[in-house]
Amino acid sequence: GENVEQHPSTLSVQEGDSAVIKCTYSDSASNYFPWYKQELGKRPQLIIDIRSNVGEKKDQRIAVTLNKTAKHFSLHITETQPEDSAVYFCAASKDNFNKFYFGSGTKLNVKP
Amino acid sequence: DTAVSQTPKYLVTQMGNDKSIKCEQNLGHDTMYWYKQDSKKFLKIMFSYNNKELIINETVPNRFSPKSPDKAHLNLHINSLELGDSAVYFCASSQVPGAYTEAFFGQGTRLTVV
Numbered sequence: 001g002e003n004v005e006q007h008p009s010t011l012s013v014q015e016g017d018s019a020v021i022k023c024t025y026s027d028s029a030s031n032y033f034p035w036y037k038q039e040l041g042k043r044p045q046l047i048i049d050i051r052s053n054v055g056e057k058k059d060q061r062i063a064v065t066l067n068k069t070a071k072h073f074s075l076h077i078t079e080t081q082p083e084d085s086a087v088y089f090c091a092a093s094k095d096n097f098n099k100f101y102f103g104s105g106t107k108l109n110v111k112p
Numbered sequence: 113d114t115a116v117s118q119t120p121k122y123l124v125t126q127m128g129n130d131k132s133i134k135c136e137q138n139l140g141h142d143t144m145y146w147y148k149q150d151s152k153k154f155l156k157i158m159f160s161y162n163n164k165e166l167i168i169n170e171t172v173p174n175r176f177s178p179k180s181p182d183k184a185h186l187n188l189h190i191n192s193l194e195l196g197d198s199a200v201y202f203c204a205s206s207q208v209p210g211a212y213t214e215a216f217f218g219q220g221t222r223l224t225v226v
Contacts, residue, residue: 043217102155
């Protein structure tokens, strides 16, 4: 089955700095990679996703990159703000697979 | 409009009891899931249902029994609760299983077994 590893487990940055979270996956057939943000006590919510036919995707201050050959993908947050503080999860899935495999989560703390 | 709603939000119960968590989605999705989030925040798939049929059971003890009366509902019944069952349980749904579609999560049910 798929195995998704996520690093680091915790990340502390100063407001305005950039944050990078990295994930690797094991199943080369995985073709969809969403990122979820979970604020304290709330549900995980999708913030950005990328398909395997794309190498990079950007949405304002967040971007995701995918390296299919190396089987890793990363989340980049620029100009971080205190409201970016949350736990971030990467995930991997593939067509008709009926589940998403999640990474172990990264707790991001943005210090004002 | 709540897309995926689950009840109750909090559940405190004694060891050995039986309890149920209900989940409903109004998104017209075919696939629903139950995830368990432990104290370390790890999100682990428990079950996946596609159009009322069980697709995935990820080696969950048979004390956990999901039931899907229709494709908009996926309830979770837990028998003989144990201390280790304490966690936050999330229901989720997606339009087509895993095919480039977002999983929408419910607000979670924090289960505490004492």
